[in-house]
Amino acid sequence: MVEFDEAAFLRDGQKAYGCRQRIEEVADEVTKKGYNKIVLTGIGGTTFEMMSVEDIIRRYSNVPVVNLNAAEGMIDKPSYINERTLVVTGSKSGDTKETVEICRWCKEQGATVVVFTGKADCPLAETASELILCDAPGMENTYLKFYLFALCLLYRRGDFPSYPKFAEQMAVLHKNITSWKKQFEDKAHELSVKYAQEPYQIWVGSGILWGEINMFTMCILEEMQWMRTRAVTSSMFFHGTLELVDKDVLVYLVKGEDQYRPLDERAEAFLKKYTDKLVVIDTADYKLDGIDDEFRIILSPIMFNSITRGRLAYHFEKQTGHDLEFRRYYRQFAY
Structure with missing residues (x-):
């Protein structure tokens, strides 16, 4: 890896x-x-x-x-x-x-x-x-x-x-995270080879994952890879951003497992029709071992982070040659 x-x-x-x-x-x-x-x-x-x-x-x-x-x-x-x-x-x-x-x-x-x-x-x-x-x-x-x-x-x-049970089961969280990373490794390589040089990309998602989507697009892709991105919620996507979509526009759709999943699915149905560059990342694809499913929603931002910041970012770095640690402005001087 x-x-x-x-x-x-x-x-x-x-x-x-x-x-x-x-x-x-x-x-x-x-x-x-x-x-x-x-x-x-x-x-x-x-x-x-x-x-x-x-x-x-x-x-x-x-x-x-x-x-x-x-x-x-x-x-x-x-x-x-x-x-x-x-x-x-x-x-x-x-x-x-x-x-x-x-x-x-x-x-x-x-x-x-x-x-x-x-x-x-x-x-x-x-x-x-x-x-x-x-x-x-x-x-x-x-x-x-x-x-x-x-x-x-x-x-x-x-x-x-449920806190005592949750806290006890977090003892095996990192074994789960390691499994998620390994599961996504080949996909991360494939996506980086295909899309590391794209001029623009849209990330769509909702609910408890929305903060982490913003984290990855702004703090990683923009700050650390200088990639031009647009993050938009699955609900707001239909009130402006959809007009930027055509068959050559790269869109990542992040499907969560909370009450907003139907909004993600609505966006997915639209995107399947109008872009040839749709990437779907679904936290439901990642299993828990030794952790009860009642905690899946709570842990879903960690799932998403582990495969994007934890895997995809490193593969982008390899393809672009742009060191994730390099900044030209951030913390380089007073502003």
Whole structure:
């Protein structure tokens, strides 16, 4: 497999899962302290990751939840943030300017700020009321940590009684992820050979996968491969973007398994008629082993991430010769 060290990946997975005890301790602490709303915040990829966390919280609970763009938050300074607010964020670098600023401001308003990061001595860690340190790299691990925390919170509220079973079964998550990656490997190679040089592509999807679709198209294809992309929801596709489709336009349709799947299927039916370059990615094709199917929707963003960011991106890199680590603007100078 291209750019995949299975042993290292499984070790990192164990490291991420090993944060479970600390995650549950923090969930218990903030529950005892009390809160009446949850604010998820960050910028860039973190905002997209938080979209599925927000979906999960709304899916199982009626606790108010907001996904706050950190840069916009520092302009708006929302009045709903106060001493009864639980703020949750994460950052790989620990020094993302907008995220540090919003968390510092939220703490000044009396909010409880929970920070996930891999570095104890970073600016973001200094803003934390509760710090969860875990340096396991990879977005699959980021999702696992966020999901354990969010669902433990809901369990403590009485909204997600399946949490103990979910948390125990996450011990085999990375074995499942490895299987999904291997299943998609040949397809990733095929797609990269056929489409790495396409001048334009559209990505269509919905529901809990929508944040991850945005993550892949903006943070990976645009930022890391300089590919021109358009992400649009399956419902909004029919209100403008469909006019860009012809037989030579590349469209990726991502089919999820939540309540919005009929919208994906409607888009699929249209696209089968009007483009010769339709690629369908369906999370239903990827099986769970040792994990109950009741958790499929929750885990579907990890499924999608594992085969796109985890496989397709590396195959694109090989075909384009464009290093995934190279940037000409992002974090290269002040702007």
